[in-house]
Amino acid sequence: MNGRPPLLAARAVAKHFGSQSALAPTDFELADGEAVALVGPNGAGKSTLLALLAGALEPSSGSVERRAGARIGWAPQRPAQYARLSPRENLELFARLDGGARPEQVGELLAEFELPDADALAGDLSVGNRQRLNLAIALLGDPGALLLDEPTAALDPEQRRRFWERLDAQRETGVALLFVTQHGDEVERHADRVVALREGAIAFAGPVAEYAMA
Amino acid sequence: MSRVGLLLRKDALILRRSPLLLGLLLAYPLLIALLVGLVAGYANAKPRVALVDEDGLPRFVTIGGHRFNVDRTIKRVSKDVTLVRLRPDEAQRQLRSGKVVAVLTVPEGFVATLKGMVESPKLEVQTARGIISSRVDEQVQALVYGLNRQLQTAYIGTDLGYVDLILHGGNGSFLGNNFTVLGLDGAERLLKREPGPRARELQDFVGDARLALAQTGNALRATAHPIEIDREKSRGRTWALSADVQAYALGLTISFLALVLAAGSLAAERDENVVGRLARGLVTLGQLVWAKVLLAALVALALGLGVALVFGAIIQIGNVIGGEPWARVPLLALGLLLAGGALGALGALLGAIAREARTASLVALLVVLPIVFLGLVPQEIVPVAGWVSDALPFVHGVRFFSAALYDASPWRTLWREALWLVGLGAVFGVLARFEARRLLT
Numbered sequence: 246m247n248g249r250p251p252l253l254a255a256r257a258v259a260k261h262f263g264s265q266s267a268l269a270p271t272d273f274e275l276a277d278g279e280a281v282a283l284v285g286p287n288g289a290g291k292s293t294l295l296a297l298l299a300g301a302l303e304p305s306s307g308s309v310e311r312r313a314g315a316r317i318g319w320a321p322q323r324p325a326q327y328a329r330l331s332p333r334e335n336l337e338l339f340a341r342l343d344g345g346a347r348p349e350q351v352g353e354l355l356a357e358f359e360l361p362d363a364d365a366l367a368g369d370l371s372v373g374n375r376q377r378l379n380l381a382i383a384l385l386g387d388p389g390a391l392l393l394d395e396p397t398a399a400l401d402p403e404q405r406r407r408f409w410e411r412l413d414a415q416r417e418t419g420v421a422l423l424f425v426t427q428h429g430d431e432v433e434r435h436a437d438r439v440v441a442l443r444e445g446a447i448a449f450a451g452p453v454a455e456y457a458m459a
Numbered sequence: 460m461s462r463v464g465l466l467l468r469k470d471a472l473i474l475r476r477s478p479l480l481l482g483l484l485l486a487y488p489l490l491i492a493l494l495v496g497l498v499a500g501y502a503n504a505k506p507r508v509a510l511v512d513e514d515g516l517p518r519f520v521t522i523g524g525h526r527f528n529v530d531r532t533i534k535r536v537s538k539d540v541t542l543v544r545l546r547p548d549e550a551q552r553q554l555r556s557g558k559v560v561a562v563l564t565v566p567e568g569f570v571a572t573l574k575g576m577v578e579s580p581k582l583e584v585q586t587a588r589g590i591i592s593s594r595v596d597e598q599v600q601a602l603v604y605g606l607n608r609q610l611q612t613a614y615i616g617t618d619l620g621y622v623d624l625i626l627h628g629g630n631g632s633f634l635g636n637n638f639t640v641l642g643l644d645g646a647e648r649l650l651k652r653e654p655g656p657r658a659r660e661l662q663d664f665v666g667d668a669r670l671a672l673a674q675t676g677n678a679l680r681a682t683a684h685p686i687e688i689d690r691e692k693s694r695g696r697t698w699a700l701s702a703d704v705q706a707y708a709l710g711l712t713i714s715f716l717a718l719v720l721a722a723g724s725l726a727a728e729r730d731e732n733v734v735g736r737l738a739r740g741l742v743t744l745g746q747l748v749w750a751k752v753l754l755a756a757l758v759a760l761a762l763g764l765g766v767a768l769v770f771g772a773i774i775q776i777g778n779v780i781g782g783e784p785w786a787r788v789p790l791l792a793l794g795l796l797l798a799g800g801a802l803g804a805l806g807a808l809l810g811a812i813a814r815e816a817r818t819a820s821l822v823a824l825l826v827v828l829p830i831v832f833l834g835l836v837p838q839e840i841v842p843v844a845g846w847v848s849d850a851l852p853f854v855h856g857v858r859f860f861s862a863a864l865y866d867a868s869p870w871r872t873l874w875r876e877a878l879w880l881v882g883l884g885a886v887f888g889v890l891a892r893f894e895a896r897r898l899l900t
Contacts, residue, residue: 262900301735302899319739325732329473341465342741366476382736 251276252315252390252421253298258307260293267293269446270307275390280422282436282453289442291425292322292394298423299392316345318388322395322425324379328368332360332378335367336385345386354381358411373404380411390421397428409435433457462742466750467757470724474758485762488715506560506598508540509550514569522574525613532609539598554585561586561599573610615679622675643669705770706861709763709791710798711831714853716762717755717799718823718830721806725751725891726819729898744895748807752888755803756796763795764788767864790863790873797877798856801884805852808887811894855879 251274259270268290275281275298283291296302298309299319311317326335336354340346355362358377361370367378376399383391391412397405405428412435416422426432432439432453439456441449449456460468474481510533520527533542542563545553553559564583572580584599624631628642641649643665650662728734728747737747771785806823813819834854838845848854855876862872 296735299735300739319736321732321735323732325736327469327473327731327733329476330469334469334472338465338469339736339741341460342462342737 249277250312251310252312253317253423254310255294255298256308256310258294258297258304258309260290260297260302261305266445268297271447273298273440273447273450275421275423277389278416278419278421279437280416280424280435282432282439283423283425283442284427284432284439284456285442285448288444290445291442293445294442295319295392295394295423295425296321315390316386316388317390317392318383318385319392320379320383320394320396322398324367324375326367326375326378326382329366331362331364331366332370332374332381333362335378336381339382340385343386347387350385350387354384357381372399373401373408376400376404376408377411380408384415388420390423391415393422393424395425395427397426397431463746463750463753466742466747467753470750470754471757473724474720484716484719488712505539505541507558508537508542508599508602509545509553509559509562510542511545511547511550511562511564513547513567514565516565516570520570520574522610522613525616527609527613532606535605535609537602537605539601542602563599563602615676618679619676622672626669626672643672703861705767705864706857707835708770709766709795709860710834710853710857712766713759713763713795713799713856714802714827714831715824717759717802718806718809718827719820720758721751721755721803722810722813722819722823723806723816724754725807725810725895725898726813727816729814730816734898738899744898745892748804748811748888748891748895751807751810751891752800752803752884755806756799759799759802760792760795763799764792767791787864787869790869791860793877794856794859794863794873794880797880797884798852798859801852801880801887802856804884804887804891807891808894811891811897814897849879850883852880852883855883 253275255271255273257270257272258268259266260268271290271294273294283295285291293302296319297304299317300309300311301319301321327338330338333351333355336351340351354360358381360374360378360381367375370378376396380391380393380396383393393412396412397408400408409431412422422435424431424435436453438452439449440447441456516529518529520529540561543559545559545562547564550559550562550564554562562583562585564585566581566583569580569582572578582603584596586596586599621631621633624640624642626643628640628645630637630639632638647662647665647669650658650665725748728737734747738744742750767788771788775785809822809826810816810819813822830848830851830853833844833848833851834857836844836848838848859873859876859880862869862876866872
């Protein structure tokens, strides 16, 4: 740790939908530049924790703290974009709504993620392209941390490889990463530490090596 | 551009890229309006009534000295029904199957009783059971009333013939007996030849009697028809162009559009999985609901003005009098915005509750018809329908449009209905904002 407060922290954050608990009170911190893999079986509360950290859900109790001035990018598992808008229109809309994106960033992201810049609508894109657009939207405003929910779940091996190349490039610029994955190899290759959830509570938190042994 | 403006522009762009949806949204309410018009037209159609002639009505009947062409007389008095001559058994069969709504039977001895002029003959009427039986009763009564008027006219003519005979003298007949009457004219001539006060007294009486009898015609007519209706054909609008029809057409069209559009587009945000992304500080849920309300209001304005312009052009080209098709357009525009917004807020509430675009659209479609039909039920007949309707924007929109386009002094109505629309829009908008939290899950 560099002595700075964490980029993002959950303090006893919990979420329930009606009478059903999705996440028990949970503590979590994400530091600058680190990569954390969030793992666990379906229904363990991974996506809920990610959405709470992203601010897309309001916690039922506890709080989420974000370092002052820190920008957080979020890409949910199912692409969050308008199918009847083109990739450019999607990026422009979210950039203008966000207000923190550089004007030239839309063009840069379109080029960087090799997204079609013509009349193609997002809904007509391949699964891989939609996932890339999802990530590109998350990168608007140059966030210091990216929260990614199973970003490669719908991609074939080649698409996954290229996707991680782009993410690694982001990491090299100091972007912190918290990603949900079901792929053990992604944990080993791209994570510094692992948080495993089971039935809405943290079952393990520690370095990748210890997780592999556990 | 504000965030609400950005969302609004996005929705407009998406709508423009969905020509099929847009076409359906425009065509569907117009189709419904047309069907409602056809049903209303059917309601005004002449019911089919069977005429069963058990008396063997002759072609001509002479009553009180007047000769009636039976077929022509029946045709003249049966303007509101279509009379078809049927045999008794066929008439009963058609009444049971609903092909005729009533059977009017002329019983045996009808004409003889009528000619006797001593007692009133009776016509027998059978009506089908059902929701329109009271209307059929009214129309059959109207038919008998028409016949009675024809007969009264004949009777009065005959009576006046006898009065004329008393006045001027001459030959006459009654119940087949011929006679000669001196008449008041003849009596006066005879009395003038007689001297003396007794004769002068009788002369004065004859003069008074002549004056009194001269008024007999008017008195008889007034007794027969104490109240007359003076009909004048106006140059007003036809039914299809009437103020009510235009106001209802506008209300119906924008109700469909605003409800379905707001409900579908709000729920579609969840379908696109973007609500969470927007809620991360980009847009508040209140702004999201507000954007849908504005979308509904603006689309209602555009479409409503289009409909009003078509009506206005027809009225202008047809040189139809009444109403202010152009001068009141700004007022109408205000009403369209307010009604569209209030309906949009209700639609947003439905969208937030339904949470899924297809379900939301279906719910909106299912909800819009009762709302519209409740607004068509006269409050005086079903007060509950009126109260429920008052709690929904449709009827207030219709009243606003009608007053804006046609009332000579519309301001009181406009203020009242505008307040209703703003109030209902605010209530539904707040409820929609509250329910929109469900879109996040």
